[in-house]
Amino acid sequence: MADSDQFQWLGLLKWSMQFQDGTRENEFSEMDEEKKQFLEKVMSEGVVDEVVRMKQILIQFLRFLQASTTASSPILEAIDSLEKNKKNKSLPSTTPTEDELLDLFDELRDIVEQIDYALTFCQMNGLPFLLSAASAQVVPVSVRASCLSLLATVSQNNPKVQDMGFDCGVVEKLPQIYHSAGDGNVGLKAKSLQALSAFVRGHEKSEEKLYDCPDAVSAVRDGMAANGQIFRRAVFFLRSLLTDDSAIAEKCKTWDGCIEAVIVQAQDSEEVDIREICQGILLGLVNKGNRFSVALLVEPTPFSYVSGYSNRYNEMLRYLKDAGDDVSIVTTDDTKDPPKEAFGYPIEHTLGFRFPLYDHVVVSFDLPEIKGLRMMEAFRPDVIHISSPGFLLFAALFYARLMKVPLLMSYHTHLPHYAKKYLGYIPGIEEIAWMLLRFAHKRADLTLATSPQLKQELEDNGIPRVDVWRKGIDTIRFDPKFASRKTREMMTDGNPDDFLMVYVGRLGAEKRVSDCKEILDKMGPNSRLCIVGGGPQEAELKKIFKGTSTVFTGQRSGDELSSIFASADAFCMPSDSETLGFVVLESMASGVPVVGANAGGIPSIVTPGVDSYLAEPGNTDEFVKYLNIIKENKDGVTDKMKVACRKEAEKHSWEAATSVLRNVQYPLAIQNFKSRSWWGYGGPDTRRYGKAIKNAFSSFFNSFKYVVTLGFLRKANKLVKDS
Secondary structure: OOHHHHHHHHHHHHHHHHHHHOOOOOOOOOOOHHHHHHHHHHHHHHOOOHHHHHHHHHHHHHHHHHHHOOOOHHHHHHHHHHHOOOOOOOOOOOOOOHHHHHHHHHHHHHHHOOHHHHHHHHHOOHHHHHHHHHHOOOOOHHHHHHHHHHHHHHHOOOHHHHHHHHHHOHHHHHHHHHHHOOOOOHHHHHHHHHHHHHHHOOOOOHHHHHHOOHHHHHHHHHHHOOOHHHHHHHHHHHHHHHHHOHHHHHHHOOOOOHHHHHHHHHHHOOOHHHHHHHHHHHHHHHHHOOOOEEEEEOOOOOOOOOOHHHHHHHHHHHHHHHOOOEEEEEEOOOOOOOOOEEOOEEEEEOOOEEOOOOOOOEEOOOOOOOHHHHHHHHHOOOEEEEEEOOOHHHHHHHHHHHHOOOEEEEEOOOHHHHHHHHHOOOOOHHHHHHHHHHHHHOOOOEEEEOOHHHHHHHHHOOOOOEEEOOOOEOOOOOOHHHOOHHHHHHHOOOOOOOEEEEEEOOOOHHHOOOHHHHHHHHHOOOEEEEEEOOOOOHHHHHHHOOOOOEEEEEOOOHHHHHHHHHHOOEEEEOOOOOOOOHHHHHHHHOOOOEEEEOOOOHHHOOOEOOOEEEEOOOOHHHHHHHHHHHHHOHHHHHHHHHHHHHHHHOOOEHHHHHHHHHHHHHHHHHHHHHOOOHHHOOOOOOHHHHHHHHHHHHHHHHHHHHHHHHHHHHHHHHHHHHO
């Protein structure tokens, strides 16, 4: 600033302070009459009469339509009607350009945001002309889009305006605008859905108005199948419908692809608000829909046995509880004080035994107590959910057929892989395992695998009706903010500045934890490993890693486990038998990149080079290569990976994952069961054959009855004649 400018400001400050402290007298004189009149004139010209201004804008709009369309007669009549009551105000007689009209619409939008003026605008017959312009192909797209935005603004949950809109046919015309807009007119499609939502939302006749118009329903369904802006408007529309009316919730479930689209976006959308809205819709569908009763038979117990799938079952029960469903649980547990309930659901413990080949788990045939059967007789469930593989599975098969109840099996431990690992000395053991799986799962109404890769493998080996039980984790519990210097010192044996790798999981031979020894040796100095967990190989692994920079922590849980995940630099997962990959997701949620085996369920989680890396199972050199990339952090690649890890993990929320099970997969199992013949004893999709056989028998019996009756009558007739 120049010196002269600075002096003027200081002088002004000094002058004003002199008035404040009374050292200068007031020099202002009274305004003369001429100046007063001039000021009043200027101020009066600056005051805008909103009603008159709306008329002016509407006339300008009508003149623009007159120039753009051939239907000039009703437009001229509307202009004459508006000009009759001029109130000594000059109304415009010129035709605006497209840009000028868009500016006028912006001004009009500010006015009609006030409810009273919105109603006045409708009383001026503004709605029909906005609809006509939005529908007219000859009108520029920008003007049509602006008309649709105005329609949405005018409505704003005002019942009187909504009623006037219904009289004008908004529910019929807006879907027509949506369908007539080409694929390139994304904005037009999105705004037509926005306007339709504004008129239907909150109105007491929303269901009646919407379902009386097939085009409206198809527009919403089509929007749910779209992407980007169109999907956003459609999903907001759907949410408002579900909020307004529970009857609509049931009808929404019948819309092809609608719920599936919500499920996908609830888990995979990169936009947090869309994810949350979709998750809320799914929960809303549950709360407004029918309640399920589920018989859960599970082994080993997810309530005291720590494993990858225990979180899955606990979160499933939490979600079903929130949804208001009924669940009864049968499991086996030989601990001293097994839990009697979970999330308010009763737990029945049946007699079990330690599995000889893996004595860390307790399994059961549910004999001689048959608690599962007794529970079902009293409970009468809609569906039986049984974990697989296991011995309780065979009891569930018997109960399902005896009680005529749909059966869903969730497959968690890859039996052929484990059979080969532990019983590889028996010829053909892997094929025997597959034979057992086929025997059991072919009798299920639906099988759930824990990854797309495992689903494909089951199908390739002859198991029908397989779907994926999506993954999910608690992204609140696992978060980068739990990183701790103190925890890191514990994990590195007092060397927190060294590069820290971590493995979290069960310590069994199938996990290939011993591969980490070779990886650690090849990583060189200033690298350390922390192994968290317990299992049958724990003692052996401690001998293998003796003398290395490795810390064994044993089993950890809760806040301590959250801090362990977040405090590491990289997660090393050499196991090629992971069906779930929960620990991988938990590491990613903690902002820690993963170097994992390119096998099992892990490839379905990570994006190599973006959030983590995949190495061939057993190829320790490849593991070392990727771990060193993370260690060196060239060009901040590791920092970017940490952000990407967290972003990817946030897509795998428990609510979205479990909603698929509850809203899609349980009903699918029930539907498959209903397709069985002979009251559920036949195979799936055999009902039509059963009906054909039944009809054939019925036809044969009727024919036989006719022949016998006819023969009897003839014989009786002969006896009468003879007598």
